[in-house]
Amino acid sequence: MITTNLSALAAIWKDDPDHTRIGFEVKHAGLSFVSGYFSDFDITVRQENGDCTNTDIRVEVRTASVSTGVEARNKHLRSSDFFDVERFPIMVFKSTGMKRMNADRGEIYGELTLHGITQKVRFDVMFMGRKESPVSGKDTAGFRLQSVIRCSDFQLASKYIPSMISDNVRIVVDCEFSP
Numbered sequence: 001m002i003t004t005n006l007s008a009l010a011a012i013w014k015d016d017p018d019h020t021r022i023g024f025e026v027k028h029a030g031l032s033f034v035s036g037y038f039s040d041f042d043i044t045v046r047q048e049n050g051d052c053t054n055t056d057i058r059v060e061v062r063t064a065s066v067s068t069g070v071e072a073r074n075k076h077l078r079s080s081d082f083f084d085v086e087r088f089p090i091m092v093f094k095s096t097g098m099k100r101m102n103a104d105r106g107e108i109y110g111e112l113t114l115h116g117i118t119q120k121v122r123f124d125v126m127f128m129g130r131k132e133s134p135v136s137g138k139d140t141a142g143f144r145l146q147s148v149i150r151c152s153d154f155q156l157a158s159k160y161i162p163s164m165i166s167d168n169v170r171i172v173v174d175c176e177f178s179p
Contacts, residue, residue: 014043040061114149117155
């Protein structure tokens with residue numbers, strides 16, 4: 001993980017789906033931002049030797065679970081114009097490395113496979129804290145991860161960039177993990 005607070009861990013950590021959100025935000029028509037999230041995903045963190053340099057993260061997201069609060073838009077995002085969920089039902093992130101900046105900040109490097117294309121990505125990580133969860137009673141750690149990806153890197157929405165949507169999509173992941 002990122003901080004010395006987590007350096008003693010040598011375990012498999014699993015996300016708490018009720019307290020984890022994989023979200024995104026994209027500028028629409030140069031006028032406003034549209035945000036959404038994915039509701040069906042699995043995140044596993046395997047940490048060896050209690051050292052963040054020996055940590056593997058794997059995230060699998062079911063693309064059909066995309067939600068923006070507008071069903072017509074959700075249906076369009078599931079179509080071949082965007083995620084093409086019939087052909088590409090799962091988006092996968094695999095970490096390839098980490099860098100600790102200070103006690104509360106770091107970077108996670110990895111490969112994101114989306115729409116059948118794999119690209120290198122970097123997430124900025126903020127450690128939110130670690131304590132016994134008042135909900136589950138388990139030792140729990142919280143994080144916020146942020147990145148920006150480009151639709152064009154994954155051949156998404158090519159007929160809509162830049163007239164309708166920005167090429168840049170901001171990814172925000174808020175998550176809680178327990179062993």
